[in-house]
Amino acid sequence: MSDLLYRCPRTNLNVQAWLHDDPAPEKARDFEGITCPACTQLHFINRTTGKLLGEDAS
Numbered sequence: 001m002s003d004l005l006y007r008c009p010r011t012n013l014n015v016q017a018w019l020h021d022d023p024a025p026e027k028a029r030d031f032e033g034i035t036c037p038a039c040t041q042l043h044f045i046n047r048t049t050g051k052l053l054g055e056d057a058s
């Protein structure tokens with residue numbers, strides 16, 4: 001299990017999420033869907049960088 005720290009875009013809170021599997025480099029998805037404990041919405045987070053899907057796209 002590994003943890004992932006990100007900032008919830010709806011509440012602007014820093015959230016620590018726990019992942020149940022360890023990323024395998026050759027098969028890990030770039031983005032992990034996480035049900036946010038701060039806002040209860042689903043966020044997709046890059047498990048390598050901690051950035052949210054759609055964030056920093058420019």
Ligand SMILES: [Zn+2]
Pocket residue numbers: 008009010011036037038039040041043
């Ligand atoms: Zn959230």
